Every structure is written in structure tokens, then in C-alpha cells.
Amino acid sequence: MTATSPHSGAPLVALRGVGKAFPSGTLALAGLDLDVRDGEFLALLGPSGCGKSTALRIIAGLTEPTQGAVEWPAAARTANANRLGFVFQEPTLMPWANVANNVLLPLKLKGVAADAAGARVDAALERVGLQKFAKAYPRELSGGMRMRVSIARALVTEPALLLMDEPFAALDEITRFKLNNDLLQVWQALRTTIVFVTHSVFESVYLSSRIVVMAARPGRVFAEVAIDAPYPRDQNFRTSAEYAALCRRTSEALAQAMAAGGAP
Amino acid sequence: MTPRGSTQERRDRALRIVLPVVVLALSLAIWELVVRVGGIPPYVLPAPSLILQTFIADGALLTQSLMVTLLTTLEGFALAAIGGVGLAVLFNQSRLVEYSLYPYAVILQVTPIVAIAPLLLIYMPQQLAVLTCAWIVAFFPVLANTTLGLNSVDRNLADLFALYGASRGRVLWNLKLPSGLPYILGGLRIAGGLSLIGAVVAEIAAGSAGAGSGLAYRIVESGYRLNIPRMFAALVLLSIAGIVIFYLLAFVNHIALRRWHESAVEAGN
Numbered sequence: 080m081t082a083t084s085p086h087s088g089a090p091l092v093a094l095r096g097v098g099k100a101f102p103s104g105t106l107a108l109a110g111l112d113l114d115v116r117d118g119e120f121l122a123l124l125g126p127s128g129c130g131k132s133t134a135l136r137i138i139a140g141l142t143e144p145t146q147g148a149v150e151w152p153a154a155a156r157t158a159n160a161n162r163l164g165f166v167f168q169e170p171t172l173m174p175w176a177n178v179a180n181n182v183l184l185p186l187k188l189k190g191v192a193a194d195a196a197g198a199r200v201d202a203a204l205e206r207v208g209l210q211k212f213a214k215a216y217p218r219e220l221s222g223g224m225r226m227r228v229s230i231a232r233a234l235v236t237e238p239a240l241l242l243m244d245e246p247f248a249a250l251d252e253i254t255r256f257k258l259n260n261d262l263l264q265v266w267q268a269l270r271t272t273i274v275f276v277t278h279s280v281f282e283s284v285y286l287s288s289r290i291v292v293m294a295a296r297p298g299r300v301f302a303e304v305a306i307d308a309p310y311p312r313d314q315n316f317r318t319s320a321e322y323a324a325l326c327r328r329t330s331e332a333l334a335q336a337m338a339a340g341g342a343p
Numbered sequence: 344m345t346p347r348g349s350t351q352e353r354r355d356r357a358l359r360i361v362l363p364v365v366v367l368a369l370s371l372a373i374w375e376l377v378v379r380v381g382g383i384p385p386y387v388l389p390a391p392s393l394i395l396q397t398f399i400a401d402g403a404l405l406t407q408s409l410m411v412t413l414l415t416t417l418e419g420f421a422l423a424a425i426g427g428v429g430l431a432v433l434f435n436q437s438r439l440v441e442y443s444l445y446p447y448a449v450i451l452q453v454t455p456i457v458a459i460a461p462l463l464l465i466y467m468p469q470q471l472a473v474l475t476c477a478w479i480v481a482f483f484p485v486l487a488n489t490t491l492g493l494n495s496v497d498r499n500l501a502d503l504f505a506l507y508g509a510s511r512g513r514v515l516w517n518l519k520l521p522s523g524l525p526y527i528l529g530g531l532r533i534a535g536g537l538s539l540i541g542a543v544v545a546e547i548a549a550g551s552a553g554a555g556s557g558l559a560y561r562i563v564e565s566g567y568r569l570n571i572p573r574m575f576a577a578l579v580l581l582s583i584a585g586i587v588i589f590y591l592l593a594f595v596n597h598i599a600l601r602r603w604h605e606s607a608v609e610a611g612n
Contacts, residue, residue: 136502139506140506141502163506165503173522174604175602175604184503185507188504188509189507216602217603218603218605
């Protein structure tokens with residue numbers, strides 16, 4: 080179904096029957112099967128409490144599943160070891176460090192030599208349009224700019240897989256649209272794989288090549304919607320009939336998922 | 344910012360300096376007047392003018408004593424800073440060490456220093472005992488605040504460090520210590536004042552044993568000799584020393600945090 084997409088391919092990472100029970104007894108995920116294909120822009124869409132953020136943290140290795148396994152096909156594992164990027168809902172910058180040093184952090188932690196790292200920091204900042212703000216401190220920036228720094232920091236290691244946990248949820252709509260467009264550009268330029276958690280139907284349809292709709296109690300995959308519209312996508316796509324139809328289809332899938340997951 | 348706002352702000356700042364000075368001048372004037380009109384003898388209450396004269400007359404002696412007390416305070420403060428931060432880092436890295444030692448740190452803190460000082464004087468050379476007192480009083484706030492700071496790390500940032508495989512040392516140096524810095528500096532500000540208190544208390548306890556030449560000892564000695572003006576002069580010096588320590592540490596705090604922490608950035612920035 081995504082065979083026409085230039086970004087389809089073998090799974091980069093696969094969740095097999097993944098379950099996650101918290102010590103409190105809450106079952107966040109149960110029997111979750113999910114393939115993340117190399118090069119795709121995958122959106123995880125669902126109501127709050129459906130475990131989509133937990134699934135993302137499990138892929139990142141920040142949380143261990145209590146059942147099932149996360150599989151990285153052997154080839155992908157060696158090539159992509161440590162090549163993960165993570166963008167949180169909050170910009171999560173170090174307030175005591177300026178923009179350049181925040182973006183430098185992943186390279187510093189990986190022990191990349193300072194001069195090589197400097198060039199990569201500059202490149203990452205240029206990619207998000209913040210090269211002039213390298214010396215600024217996070218608190219001197221707007222919310223949208225802070226999120227750009229956060230994205231630059233995730234990109235600086237040239238990750239094979241970029242995990243994003245509702246990164247634009249706290250931003251105003253104008254800023255969000257702008258960042259949506261910029262993110263698509265970055266994705267196409269870098270040919271990286273993105274898993275993007277969101278609870279916005281419109282955002283998921285606009286951005287992704289495939290949407291996995293999740294249901295809650297316990298969190299599981301409920302439906303899948305392929306978004307075959309070609310890239311690059313822009314304002315024309317946002318106002319097209321095709322976009323509206325896809326949004327309707329996705330909304331219906333989400334409504335069914337919420338009905339299946341019981342009242343929140 | 345509107346010009347009106349800035350004018351008002353400037354006036355506000357001027358008032359903050361002028362008003363306390365006016366209060367001081369008025370109080371001193373009334374004090375002087377009461378002593379003169381009432382004919383109160385100097386061994387009961389010396390007039391401010393007499394205290395000032397004593398200041399000048401005994402200047403060399405008092406300055407010498409001030410230096411002794413300040414040196415003890417500074418050493419106590421330095422040891423408290425190193426010991427407090429060091430112990431907090433150790434607690435943070437090893438739960439076993441924390442469980443083993445924390446109760447004793449609390450005991451050391453809650454036992455009044457006035458009660459410990461005489462005991463220390465029995466077992467230690469006087470200078471060391473005084474220093475130990477300054478340290479005991481000052482180190483706990485540093486320990487408690489640093490512990491709080493090291494545990495106040497943003498969870499997402501901690502996850503990010505884990506994601507990139509940061510070592511424990513890296514997490515401590517690049518994450519926990521910087522994010523705990525405002526708390527550590529807060530602890531040091533408290534410790535600055537307390538190390539002076541610790542030094543004074545110990546000097547007073549030691550003073551009754553005879554030797555000693557710090558400022559607090561001068562106060563005790565002057566008391567015995569009914570040299571009340573000198574008592575006041577020494578007290579004023581101690582107070583000034585405390586104020587200087589407080590503002591020095593506040594200044595360090597401001598310099599370290601002004602670019603990023605909400606407590607230190609200028610309003611409207």
C-alpha cells in the first residue's frame with residue numbers, strides 16, 4: 080500500500096507482541112505489533128492514554144517492555160546502533176547552556192572531537208534556520224525557536240530513526256504549520272525515518288506517509304491508514320479535497336478506536 | 344518600556360536606598376539625644392558618637408580581631424562548601440553511603456552549636472575547635488540544598504542523556520551539577536552567614552577559657568571590663584562583616600545565574 084512511496088522499504092525496527100504494565104498495575108500496552116519501515120514518516124495517532132508515547136519510549140530503549148520484544152533487523156542494528164534521535168513534547172533544553180552547546184550535547188556525550196563537532200552543530204542549526212542564534216540562551220528564544228533547537232539537537236547525530244513525541248502540541252497553530260513544513264523538508268533532505276506521536280488528525284495526515292491509529296485500555300494498534308499523497312506537500316495539499324477526504328477517513332478510524340477503547 | 348515606567352522604576356530604586364539611610368540617621372539621632380538628655384552613663388548605654396570615637400581609638404585592635412574572625416569564617420565556609428557539596432555528590436552516587444551517613448549529618452545539624460562548642464574545646468586545640476564549629480554550622484545547608492539540586496534534574500533531560508549513553512560521570516558533571524547550581528548557590532548563601540555565626544559562638548565559648556583574640560572574644564572581654572562602647576563597636580564590625588559576606592555571595596550568585604535562571608535574570612529581559 081505504500082509501494083508507491085519513495086520512502087518504503089524493509090522494517091527498520093519492529094515491535095513484536097509488546098506489552099507494558101506499570102508497577103501501579105496499569106496496562107499501557109498489550110500485544111502491540113508495529114513495523115517501522117526504513118525511510119517512512121509514520122504517525123502514531125490515538126487518544127490520550129493509548130500508550131503511544133510509551134511505545135515511542137520503548138523503541139528508544141528508555142523503557143523496557145514487560146512483554147514481547149523490540150527487534151532491530153541485524154543489518155539495521157549494526158549500521159544504526161546509537162543512531163536514534165528523540166524530540167520531546169517540551170523542548171527539553173539545558174537552560175544553562177547556549178543554543179550551540181545544547182545542540183552539541185549528543186556529540187559531546189558520544190565523544191566526537193570538538194572541531195568536527197563544531198561543523199556539525201553549525202550544519203544542524205542551519206538546517207532549522209537558527210545559525211544566527213548559536214550564542215543565545217534558551218530563555219531568550221520563543222517557544223517555536225526552542226523546538227527548532229530541540230530538533231537540531233536530535234538531527235546533529237544524523238539519526239537513522241527520529242522519534243518525536245507530540246513535539247508541536249504546545250505551539251500555536253501558525254508556528255505549528257511552519258514547523259510542519261520545515262520538518263517535511265528536513266525529512267526529505269535527510270531521508271531519515273520518523274515516528275511521530277500526535278493526537279491531531281490534521282497534523283498526522285499532513286505529515287505522514289502512514290498513520291497507525293491506536294486504541295486505549297490497553298494500548299494497541301487499531302487501524303492503519305496509508306497516506307499516499309505525494310511529497311513534497313505544501314499549503315496546496317492542506318487545502319485540497321484529497322487532504323479533506325483523508326482527514327475524514329482518519330477521523331472515522333480514530334472515532335472507532337475511541338469507541339473501542341471505552342470512555343476516557 | 345515606556346519612559347514613565349523607567350522613571351518610576353528609577354525612583355523606586357532610589358527609595359530603596361534612601362529610606363533605610365533615613366531610618367538609620369533618625370534612629371542614631373534619637374539615640375544620641377536620649378543618651379545626652381537623659382544623662383545615661385556610657386557603661387549603661389554609650390552614645391553613637393562615643394561608639395564612633397571608640398572605633399577610631401581602638402581601630403587597630405578591632406581590625407586585628409576582625410581579621411582573626413574573618414579568617415576562621417572563611418576557612419569554615421570553604422570547608423563547608425567543599426564538604427557539603429562533596430558529601431551530597433557522594434550521597435547522590437551511592438545510596439548505601441547516603442543511608443549510612445545521612446542521619447548523622449542531621450544529628451550534627453540539630454544539636455545546638457552552643458552546646459557542642461565547649462566539648463570540642465576540650466578535645467581540640469582552640470583554633471581547630473573554633474574552625475570545626477564554623478564548619479558544623481555551615482555545612483548542613485550546603486549538603487541539604489545540593490542534595491535537593493542534584494535530585495531536581497528534568498526527567499526528559501535525564502532520558503536524553505541515557506539515550507546517548509552518557510556515563511555516570513558525564514551525567515553528574517554535565518547535567519546534575521549545572522541544573523543543581525541554583526540550589527547549591529542558595530545553600531552557600533546561607534552557609535556564608537552561618538559560618539560567621541559558628542565562628543562567633545565558638546569564640547565566645549573559647550573566650551571564657553581565656554585565650555583568643557577574635558572579634559567575639561573582644562565582645563566578651565569588653566563585657567567583663569564594662570567597656571560597653573567597645574562592645575558596641577565590635578558588634579557593629581561583626582554586623583558589617585555579615586552584610587559584606589551576604590552581598591558578596593549574592594553577587595556571585597547573580598553572576599553565575601544571570602543568563603539562564605529565572606531567579607537572577609533582570610525583570611523585563
